[in-house]
Amino acid sequence: MISKQYIDELKSNNINELYKLIQNCNQNKELLFVLSNLGRLPDQFEGEYLLPFLKSPNDNIRLWTVKNMGKLKNGNYLQKLSEVAQNDKNSMIRREATSSIGRMRNPKAIPFLLELLKVDDPKIILQSIRALLVFKYNSDVKRELSQLINHPNEMVQMVIRKEYFPNKSLSKSKFHHIESPKSMQNTVVYGDVIETLKYVPDESIHLTFTSPPYYNARDYSIYQSYQQYLKFLAEVFKEVHRVTKEGRFFILNTSPIIIPRISRQHSSKRYPIPFDIHPYLIDMGWEFIDDIIWIKPETSVKNRNAGFLQHRKPLGYKPNPVTEYVMVYRKKTDKLLDWNIKQYDIKLINECRVNGNYETSNAWEIDPVFDKVHSAVFPIELCNRIITFYSYKKDLVFDPFAGSGTLGKAAQNLGRNFFLTEKERDYVKLIKQNVTDKPLFDENAPRFVTIEQFKELIENEK
Numbered sequence: 051m052i053s054k055q056y057i058d059e060l061k062s063n064n065i066n067e068l069y070k071l072i073q074n075c076n077q078n079k080e081l082l083f084v085l086s087n088l089g090r091l092p093d094q095f096e097g098e099y100l101l102p103f104l105k106s107p108n109d110n111i112r113l114w115t116v117k118n119m120g121k122l123k124n125g126n127y128l129q130k131l132s133e134v135a136q137n138d139k140n141s142m143i144r145r146e147a148t149s150s151i152g153r154m155r156n157p158k159a160i161p162f163l164l165e166l167l168k169v170d171d172p173k174i175i176l177q178s179i180r181a182l183l184v185f186k187y188n189s190d191v192k193r194e195l196s197q198l199i200n201h202p203n204e205m206v207q208m209v210i211r212k213e214y215f216p217n218k219s220l221s222k223s224k225f226h227h228i229e230s231p232k233s234m235q236n237t238v239v240y241g242d243v244i245e246t247l248k249y250v251p252d253e254s255i256h257l258t259f260t261s262p263p264y265y266n267a268r269d270y271s272i273y274q275s276y277q278q279y280l281k282f283l284a285e286v287f288k289e290v291h292r293v294t295k296e297g298r299f300f301i302l303n304t305s306p307i308i309i310p311r312i313s314r315q316h317s318s319k320r321y322p323i324p325f326d327i328h329p330y331l332i333d334m335g336w337e338f339i340d341d342i343i344w345i346k347p348e349t350s351v352k353n354r355n356a357g358f359l360q361h362r363k364p365l366g367y368k369p370n371p372v373t374e375y376v377m378v379y380r381k382k383t384d385k386l387l388d389w390n391i392k393q394y395d396i397k398l399i400n401e402c403r404v405n406g407n408y409e410t411s412n413a414w415e416i417d418p419v420f421d422k423v424h425s426a427v428f429p430i431e432l433c434n435r436i437i438t439f440y441s442y443k444k445d446l447v448f449d450p451f452a453g454s455g456t457l458g459k460a461a462q463n464l465g466r467n468f469f470l471t472e473k474e475r476d477y478v479k480l481i482k483q484n485v486t487d488k489p490l491f492d493e494n495a496p497r498f499v500t501i502e503q504f505k506e507l508i509e510n511e512k
């Protein structure tokens with residue numbers, strides 16, 4: 051039995067014996083064991099002994115051969131590796147060969163890698179780009195890579211933009227990343243969100259979490275058509291994008307809704323809101339990050355099963371909708387999340403760490419909450435999770451469709467500042483009850499203003 055220890059021993063003390071072992075393996079299994087246990091190879095290792103296996107019909111043997119050849123850092127094998135990268139029938143092996151060429155970090159690899167930029171498979175192109183970026187300032191490399199800004203693949207474009215055409219600081223804000231306008235902190239504006247947002251300075255907000263009106267499914271909003279409704283939401287979320295700080299999050303809670311049939315002669319209609327609004331969000335510069343599913347107990351949702359339960363006829367099946375979507379988007383930027391985190395001082399970062407147990411999956415089981423005044427309030431647990439996962443203390447957290455102000459209440463409890471807009475007087479009253487347990491002289495005491503008053507506050511702060 052060949053062991054890893056034996057291979058290590060031959061590598062250090064008897065390399066010729068190792069070559070013999072490689073040549074004389076009479077079973078694929080044995081050869082695979084040796085190839086996958088070669089580990090670091092000594093400088094004088096003869097790659098010639100590996101070359102025949104590049105033609106093995108066994109995918110794993112070719113894969114491990116390519117991996118080992120990459121360790122040799124020997125420019126003489128570039129031609130062979132690039133043939134594999136171009137022609138192997140297995141895309142994983144083509145990618146590994148490209149990566150092996152890159153791992154050599156040898157300037158002689160440049161022409162081979164440039165050739166690989168012309169293949170069809172974007173994964174090979176991206177791997178070649180990664181390898182070529184080691185020589186980012188070499189004039190040939192720079193010229194060829196820059197041209198890929200027009201490549202059809204979006205990942206290729208994104209990498210090239212970041213490397214050669216970075217957006218010089220996108221920020222137009224006079225505030226530091228962690229700051230926000232004082233006049234917005236813990237402020238509730240009674241009025242239309244679009245009217246209000248006109249006065250909000252660019253990049254004022256750290257996090258938005260909202261649940262917009264459900265088209266015409268509830269009574270607080272009436273839209274002439276679904277298209278008009280989507281356009282309205284898009285207009286609001288475009289403004290939210292403008293007022294959001296670089297690289298920060300926008301989290302949208304929606305679900306498909308049903309508008310009941312007008313009579314038994316007609317059918318009801320379902321509107322897939324999360325899916326229909328998504329393309330608008332991507333178009334305006336939000337980057338899709340995650341889809342969290344909020345799951346409610348089946349006993350808490352309206353039963354649509356009664357008919358099917360009786361007749362059991364296929365096509366008439368209607369599942370009870372126990373889920374809502376909590377879609378996570380980030381304001382598009384070349385900067386990594388690390389950049390956002392580094393804007394805060396380490397003491398605050400430590401204070402905001404999410405310690406203990408937390409939900410690790412994207413399926414969040416949370417009971418809904420029913421309110422006597424407002425028909426669609428957030429459970430506070432949902433707001434607590436969003437705020438703790440996606441913001442830091444003292445951040446400004448926004449809900450453009452505040453309803454009863456659950457997000458404001460959660461923000462207050464968690465040491466964040468909130469900014470809320472709500473157009474219905476009765477709901478603003480509800481917000482007052484929800485967020486005014488702070489003494490009035492407290493500098494964080496919530497402020498309730500009209501759009502006119504808000505405009506004045508903002509102007510005075512300029």
Ligand SMILES: C[S@@+](CC[C@H](N)C(=O)[O-])C[C@H]1O[C@@H](n2cnc3c(N)ncnc32)[C@H](O)[C@@H]1O
Pocket residue numbers: 241242243244260261262263264270271424426427428429450451452453454455456457471472473474477
């Ligand atoms: C689904 S509810 C939000 C409930 C909220 N998440 C809560 O926890 O209570 C949507 C809210 O948006 C408000 N709204 C609708 N159109 C608005 C607009 N143009 N400007 C401001 N608020 C609006 C409605 O009055 C309603 O209270």
